[in-house]
Amino acid sequence: xxxxxxxxxxxxxxxxxxxxxxxxxxxxxxxxxxxxxxxxxxxxxxxxxxxxxxxxxxxxxxxxxxxxxxxxxxxxxxxxxxxxxxxxxxxxxxxxxxxxxxxxxxxxxxxxxxxxxxxxxxxxxxxxxxxxxxxxxxxxxxxxxxxxxxxxxxxxxxxxxxxxxxxxxxxxxxxxxxxxxxxxxxxxxxxxxxxxxxxxxxxxxxxxxxxxxxxxxxxxx
Amino acid sequence: xxxxxxxxxxxxxxxxxxxxxxxxxxxxxxxxxxxxxxxxxxxxxxxxxxxxxxxxxxxxxxxxxxxxxxxxxxxxxxxxxxxxxxxxxxxxxxxxxxxxxxxxxxxxxxxxxxxxxxxxxxxxxxxxxxxxxxxxxxxxxxxxxxxxxxxxxxxxxxxxxxxxxxxxxxxxxxxxxxxxxxxxxxxxxxxxxxxxxxxxxxxxxxxxxxxxxxxxxxxxxxxxxxxxxxxxxxxxxxxxxxxxxxxxxxxxxxxxxxxxxxxxxxxxxxxxxxxxxxxxxxxxxxxxxxxxxxxxxxxxxxxxx
Numbered sequence: 121x122x123x124x125x126x127x128x129x130x131x132x133x134x135x136x137x138x139x140x141x142x143x144x145x146x147x148x149x150x151x152x153x154x155x156x157x158x159x160x161x162x163x164x165x166x167x168x169x170x171x172x173x174x175x176x177x178x179x180x181x182x183x184x185x186x187x188x189x190x191x192x193x194x195x196x197x198x199x200x201x202x203x204x205x206x207x208x209x210x211x212x213x214x215x216x217x218x219x220x221x222x223x224x225x226x227x228x229x230x231x232x233x234x235x236x237x238x239x240x241x242x243x244x245x246x247x248x249x250x251x252x253x254x255x256x257x258x259x260x261x262x263x264x265x266x267x268x269x270x271x272x273x274x275x276x277x278x279x280x281x282x283x284x285x286x287x288x289x290x291x292x293x294x295x296x297x298x299x300x301x302x303x304x305x306x307x308x309x310x311x312x313x314x315x316x317x318x319x320x321x322x323x324x325x326x327x328x329x330x331x332x333x334x335x336x337x338x339x340x341x
Numbered sequence: 342x343x344x345x346x347x348x349x350x351x352x353x354x355x356x357x358x359x360x361x362x363x364x365x366x367x368x369x370x371x372x373x374x375x376x377x378x379x380x381x382x383x384x385x386x387x388x389x390x391x392x393x394x395x396x397x398x399x400x401x402x403x404x405x406x407x408x409x410x411x412x413x414x415x416x417x418x419x420x421x422x423x424x425x426x427x428x429x430x431x432x433x434x435x436x437x438x439x440x441x442x443x444x445x446x447x448x449x450x451x452x453x454x455x456x457x458x459x460x461x462x463x464x465x466x467x468x469x470x471x472x473x474x475x476x477x478x479x480x481x482x483x484x485x486x487x488x489x490x491x492x493x494x495x496x497x498x499x500x501x502x503x504x505x506x507x508x509x510x511x512x513x514x515x516x517x518x519x520x521x522x523x524x525x526x527x528x529x530x531x532x533x534x535x536x537x538x539x540x541x542x543x544x545x546x547x548x549x550x551x552x553x554x555x556x557x558x559x560x561x562x563x564x565x566x567x568x569x570x571x572x573x574x575x576x577x578x579x580x581x582x583x584x585x586x587x588x589x590x591x592x593x594x595x596x597x598x599x600x601x602x603x604x605x606x607x608x609x610x611x612x613x614x615x616x617x618x619x620x621x622x623x624x625x626x627x628x629x630x631x632x633x634x635x636x637x638x639x640x641x642x643x644x645x646x
Binding site: 130131133134135136139142143146199202203204205 | 393394395397398399400401404428429430431434515568614
């Protein structure tokens with residue numbers, strides 16, 4: 121494709137908004153009862169963020185890795201790729217993030233401070249939002265309940281919860297932030313091209329996360 | 342001077358444009374108007390069926406059936422050309438599903454594209470596309486957006502020579518790479534070109550459409566509604582009082598009649614997932630079509646809006 125950067129996003133998005141939202145309506149019954157496991161994993165992450173036992177970092181990393189791997193395979197590879205060839209690259213990216221999370225967990229690179237700092241409180245709040253409130257956005261804008269986007273099943277809440285965990289951690293792990301931040305831009309652009317009312321949510325969250333991460337890194341330097 | 346079949350047919354096609362517009366034999370009064378393809382004389386209805394976005398519905402059984410319904414109504418209205426591309430996600434598979442459901446209509450004119458960066462992989466992609474459609478061969482294959490066009494054109498002309506393909510073409514859209522497009526049109530014996538032409542995007546009137554006419558190349562007009570944007574912009578506006586003179590009852594007919602009434606344009610390929618819209622589109626392939634003075638009036642009216 122020549123001069124691809126001169127195309128508008130809406131020119132190259134190969135599906136309609138109806139088809140995109142139908143994806144989730146078809147995806148949810150296809151992966152049932154994975155939603156229950158994903159929700160349990162989300163609650164466990166939240167509980168570990170609040171209680172912060174010494175093994176919290178490793179366990180959270182593994183739980184998040186499982187959700188990223190599941191979204192890579194079941195959503196991007198199986199569901200989304202037939203509609204959009206570019207989804208294959210998203211599948212690779214999500215699989216790579218899963219691998220990075222496993223490695224970070226195994227190497228003990230994700231740890232949480234013992235007193236409960238503001239970052240950890242904020243992170244827990246955002247995980248709570250990703251688990252309970254973000255799925256309500258679709259129905260709030262008139263979309264079907266059967267197409268709710270859930271943590272561990274759909275990419276956006278999974279990414280949001282991951283950003284929250286990474287921001288709550290004792291040290292910033294930039295190698296883990298790159299893919300979630302990139303996804304915030306990708307999903308924002310896709311939703312923007314479809315004129316979705318919530319198009320700015322993920323890019324705004326990504327920018328805020330980036331700003332917080334930068335400020336924390338600079339303060340430590 | 343030797344008069345080849347190709348140039349003879351082209352000359353005939355050029356004689357009076359719409360004078361040669363005919364109705365397909367075997368159809369009742371409602372059959373769409375056709376134009377002859379310059380390179381063969383084969384008649385093609387003025388309106389085809391695009392599949393960009395609208396047919397990319399994946400495995401969704403409800404949406405697949407809706408697409409099959411559109412295809413069924415299109416064929417029932419006398420439509421022939423269905424156009425797709427490997428770039429259109431699952432559209433080829435959905436077309437294959439619809440064709441199987443319709444019992445493979447014999448009048449189908451199957452138009453697809455090759456769209457891959459490596460010339461070596463062109464044949465494999467074409468075979469994959471053919472399998473998705475579930476047909477023995479394509480009528481028309483075009484090099485999509487000029488991607489690796491030199492290698493792919495070689496492949497397509499070889500397929501045509503071997504009787505595995507009837508027509509060869511190239512495509513562009515959004516008004517891109519017109520200089521290169523023009524050079525290829527001049528240098529290669531193309532049967533078809535596909536390009537963007539509508540009442541707002543008329544750059545091709547300057548060079549590409551006259552060249553297609555001169556070189557006896559059939560023209561498929563894509564993006565007739567600018568991916569729906571034109572219809573959305575005009576929807577709230579009233580049709581001009583003189584729209585009845587060209588038999589238009591809605592903006593879709595108005596916009597399509599403008600396109601297919603150009604002497605060099607063989608057909609337009611609007612895409613839709615709704616049977617009602619498809620019928621509106623097909624109605625544009627019926628008399629009367631605007632003459633040159635009326636076409637100028639149509640442009641002026643839309644530009645004023």
